Amino acid sequence: MSKVALIGCPNYELNQVKTALMRGFSYFGGVKNIFQNKKRILLKPNLLTGEKIEKAVTTHPSLLQGITEILLENDFFCGYGDSPGFGSLETVAKKAGIYTPLKNLKIEVVDFVGKKEVSYAKALQNRQFTIAKGLFNYDALLSLPTVSYTHLRAHETVLDLVCRLLLEKKNNPPPPPPPPPHICP
Secondary structure (H helix, E strand, O other), rough: OOOOOOOOOOOOOOOHHHHHHHHHHHHOHHHHHHHHOOOOOEEEOOOOOOHHHHHHHOOOOHHHHHHHHHHHHHHOOOOOOOOOOOOOOHHHHHOOOOHHHHHHHOEOOOOOOOOEEEEEEOOOEEEEEHHHHHHOOOOOEEEEEEOOOHHHOOOHHHHHHHHHHHHOOOOOOOOOOOOOOOOOO
16 A cells, blocks of 8 residues: 655745755655665656746655755765756756756766667557666666646545635635726716
């Protein structure tokens, strides 16, 4: 059975993010327990396009830096990579605000351009896959996606939708009706 920890964080200040991450890791026995027998961790942020942090299109720099620092403090070797939909990895990383903090941590930038064909004979459906070559130099992949409101709502049931609409109605009562039009004599 899969386990999930949802940890609140009051802001994106790096120490607050790291504290929240460590709290989350503690529910699974700590970061070393999560990555048992693994030393090389590839971080895969969501770097779709080079947008400013405020647009929340990409993984927040504080989250990526915080998790990288925690892994490095626990003697893991880290790299990061993605294949942006628009622009080069370096250009998108700079615009998203993650390039400089990760460069300062001296972690490897992984190329997702080269590809390698792999097979998995026991698969029920697709037995052939094309995977970025850079992934094969790592023991584990840690995906750090963004979550949009649309994605969160994609799994709503009718009951969830009714509850959410009632809550929105309670918290946001309808505005008063407009005043009647002014008629000049």
